[in-house]
Amino acid sequence: MSGYTQSTDQYLTRLRRIEGQVRGLQRMISEDTYCINILTQISAAQSALDSVAIALLQDHLAHCVVQAAKESEEAGREKVEEATQAIARLIKS
Secondary structure (H helix, E strand, O other): OOHHOOOOOOOOHHHHHHHHHHHHHHHHOOOOOOOHHHHHHHHHHHHHHHHHHHHHHHHHHHHHHHHHHHHHHHHHHHHHHHHHHHHHHHHOO
16 A cells, blocks of 8 residues: 555645646647746646655655564665655656
């Protein structure tokens, strides 16, 4: 079971909203909307995705990492390393 299982509906709602934002961006481009307005909307979509990523990371730490640490110290360290790599990827993007 994933750490976000109890929040699946909330995550799907948020992602659908982001999907709508991206469709809006496509529409803005096709309608030749002013550049700065498009950039503002891109920033909002990126921020929304970052928010989902942070929430998923928190769920991962609270559930998956904690469960692994209860199993064994080695399993806990592996999950911490996995989370650290995921954070590094998020920071780079």
